[in-house]
Amino acid sequence: MTTRVHPEQVFANEFDAPGTGTDPSRVVRAGAALETFIKWITEVPAAVLLVVEVVLLLANVTGRYLLHSPIIWGDELASILFIWLSMLGAVIALRRGEHMRLTMFLAKMSPSRRVFAETLGNFIVMTFVLLLVHPATEWAMDEWIITTPALGLPNAIPAAAIPVAAVLMLALAVTRLLERSTLRDCAAAFALVAGVALVLYFARNALAPLTAASLILFFAVGSIAIICLGVPIMVAFGVCTLAYLSTVTEAPLTIVVSTMSQGMSSLILLAVPLFILLGALMEAMGLAEAMIRFLASLIGHKRGGLAYVLIGAMYLVSGISGSKVADMAALAPGLFPEMKKRGANEGDLVAMLSSAAAMSETIPPSLVLITIGSVTGVSIAALFTGGFMPAVVGAIALCAVIWLKSRKEKLEGVKRASRGEIGRALLVAVPALALPFVIRAAVVEGIATATEVATIGVAYTCVAGLLVYRRFEWNRLYPILVETASLSGAILIIIGCATAMGWALTQSGFSAQLASLMMAVPGGKLGFLAISAVTFVILGSFLEGIPAIVLFGPLLFPIARAMAISDVHYAMVVVFAMGLGLFAPPIGLGFYAACAVSKVDPTRAMRRVWPYLGALAVALVVIVAVPWVSTGFLP
Template sequence: MASANEEALTIETQAEVVGARPGSALMRPVEVVAAALLLVIVSLLLTGVVARYVLHTPIVWVDEAASISFLWLAMLGAAIAVDRNEHLRLTVFLSLFPERLRGFVDTLALVIAITVLAALILPAVEYVREESYVTSAALKIPVSYRVSAIVLGLALMLLVAIKHLLASSSMADIAKSVAVVAALGVVGWLLSPVFLGLGHSNILIFLVGVAAFCLVLGVPIAFCFGMGTIAFLTFSTHVPMIVMIGRMDEGMSSLILLSVPIFVLLGCILDATGMGKAIVEFMASLLGHVKAGMSYVLLGSLFLVSGISGSKVSDMATVAPALFPEMKRRGHKPKEMIALLATGAAMADTVPPSIVLIVLGSVAGVSIAALFTSGFVIAMVLLLALAVLARWKARGESMEGVQRASFKVIRTALLIAAPALLLPFIIRGAVGGGIATATEVSTIAVLYAFIIGIVLYGGIRPAKMYSMLVETAALSGAILLILGTASAMAWALTQTGFAHQLAGYMRDLPGGWFTYMLVTIVVFIVLGCVLEGLPAIVLMAPLMFPIAKQMGIHDVHYAMVVVTAMNIGLMAPPIGIGFYIACKIGQVSPDEAMGAIWPYLGALVVGLLIIAAVPALSIAYL
């Protein structure tokens, strides 16, 4: 089953896409526009930084112009991601279907995605019409210029999805899939009077049941949330669909999220210039001669490289090729190496500039600076837990022929790596110290990495740079569409009054706040397995964080527990997507690695329980 999962996963990475198809000629002009928009956003943000911090004359319209460009980038990027098959989806269950049904199931999943897009276009047009009466604060232009991106993005996604449907599916499968979706729609419509009287049961039927059904079929996660919310609003409420478009717009448009595509681009530059490889080589020269030294190097490199890229996938793709050959020579088993790689990436996900922390800060209203400061220390706790286990595992490691690197070698490696090593500390120091926002720092970091990459690390070819811009647009679009549809679903959940009842139930649990922490750990480990990180956070943070605050839990402490639990779930087989990505990067069979990862996940769980039980680890230095 695991090998089938590995083949089926469709996950965007910084350097490659597992199972992705190349972009079609139809979308080439869109790719050019998206790449240009990303450059415009970076230029606008840099202009704002220079005006504010150098000239001391802030330009008031810069943020607004960047916000307009950002929504257009998100929607065009989402269309590119549909074209390239790069939207995140869970296909672990597809291998359970009989071979003869898989073609039909794939077709049904695509028809469901098309249905979501078709259902949203007219409400999006109405939303644009409503927003045309509103004028922007700084540029004094109708807001419809910005939200028109939603209509165009949905239309492009619909067009591309239909094109792929006709190209990849038989007419028989298409007809059966359309019939199934139409029949379910008719049944839902006929039962609407019944659903209107069911109250909170509709949450289980639509927001859980429909979304879970789509997830099992392999529908991209953004469209799973979209279908669940559309069905809920249509069949069990009188709320117009335009409200869902507004919530999607709100979920994708926070200024804090502007840093997401910038940090994604930063990860691409890290890969292309070899800055990450320089860090790995320096760490190896420093620690490679001690027992378990290469394991320490792997963990330390993930810690430092994560401070530059903000992406688990980029971290693993940078570190594994540089270290695995030497680790194999010293007798490390491939399955142990994959286990350490996967859990090390989970450990490092709270190291600034973590995209997960940025999104969490935006959704839950928590200070990004505080999250960055706390995340650095929390990652150290988890690093220590993994390092202790790695040392015990390496008790029989062969050190034959291993020599300590000379001072000259270490000095040379340090000189090469120093510009790259400075970057994570610049990012953490600037945001954590309140000197600049995460968005401003991400822009400065991109400029710094680009210049250093050209001067010291060989530069980036123009063709590669264009490819990086398009990859960044596609990944950003996929992420932001998930955030948009998850925000709409989260809003639907809160409007039912379910959150208030859940808070009352949680307050009555025996054991007080720590019992709530344990419930949180279980919930986010499970959601991390099934939904990946960002959707789980956007969906559950509006429900869970207010309850935590009522129970006296500090929001930063709670955030650290949430993110760590979610990352453990992400790497937990047999469903956790991150585990399969690590296996793909390390070229090891998931079947072989599955048994080896549990002790490492156990070490992370021990670290997580310590973090949950000792709030001072998260908040003592804020």
């Protein structure tokens, strides 16, 4: 049985990494008690909210499609619950160390410097939430006079989720300082943060007219420096946006809060937690394992057969869980032991796993595609239709490398499965194999929305897992719900903070300047696509897909449209490029995730991954140069 790998295990990026060692003093015990209290008041409500969301949406789908009597207030209540689920999930992710972070530089620090860097990171988190609490509270109070259309509830109910979560995050940051940091480190970190704040305060009049310099200072130097400290990316985006607006402009900070809320509360994004839950249930209930066994029975006896199975299985399950870590963790344990018996090098195994994950970034129901649809207005059905063929091109490129490298693979003792064994494996796998095809076909054909399909998929998986595979352990349900809430919160609050940052960049005039610069790139459409691909390979290596898309999608997609480039074609170029960057060492976080899932030292895999990434780079060139790959199957 495979075990789900937590992001904090993969990236070694726990927000609560041990510090200099603490004695069990009264202060430390108080901090631990406060953290335990926050754990229960966030995890239990989040798990309950997730179950209620699934039941509510399933009832709404049943009423709409079977009874032809939709629940009128269903979507409204789902939206209210969704914002609370997102914010509670963000708090859970902060406590569990599951926010997206860049820890490469932290890992190279000496223990004492790392402890100070993490203490400084805590103070930066505190600065962010302190800047957020007052405008969030003010905005929530202003929303009290507005009522929701169907239920007539005060709009302050969903609005209150942000200030409540901010207060809880502040409490968590304080507990980290009480439990892990020394007084000396706290004093030095406070002095540094306060010093930067004072410099910005006294320099505000000088910075205000310097638009370009201010943008570089806050959004380039500031955000990159904070990210390199290992601070959660959402904090880097949020604190830089708040600092920029409060220093350089006269805009009220409540705009940041309202923009965050708008970015996070779209019903399209409700598909995010549902697909994450669906992927976790598929792994826990045996559906993913059934797919692997069937594919292995077909081609596992051939040279490179299990590597081809890895590519095919990743194509089938990719995107459903919402987490590349979960996708890789579901596949690696079922294939790697047998591949090692056949003489496969551990470094090659990691290289194949990470490149397969990179190849599959465009495969629906990719959360990056859903995010693109949410922030740019592109049809999600069109994006899902366009996402299949770019991944096929990537898979063919990887299979070519596998064929070249596996010609000397040892097959002694490997037996070809009989027709009876293949038939039995197929019979067992049919319920599992049907799910990805039904999900993708339903959205592509416009039969139902991504959120509705995810809801049906959750119900289908529960029925198939309990009645057909009968291997679900009920004590795994609560952890799955909490993990889903945590990962959803980590994703959605990044979308919220990146939306606010994007608004600030747009208001500063940066988008107009960027449009002029990009349209002046030599080579016309092809030049613009090429520079976009390179840019997103770089962005994907340290930002991951969703924050990069939320930041730059609203800026670059209009430019692509003005140059008569198909939205779907441009989306595929961008997403495939980000996937390549995400799994490219030495920075790509996805590469280190694959190493952790495989329990292999990154140095052993780094030199072996380049042929596979080179093949994906060739595939990216094909996707850029041949629009038909992305748009050929659009209606």
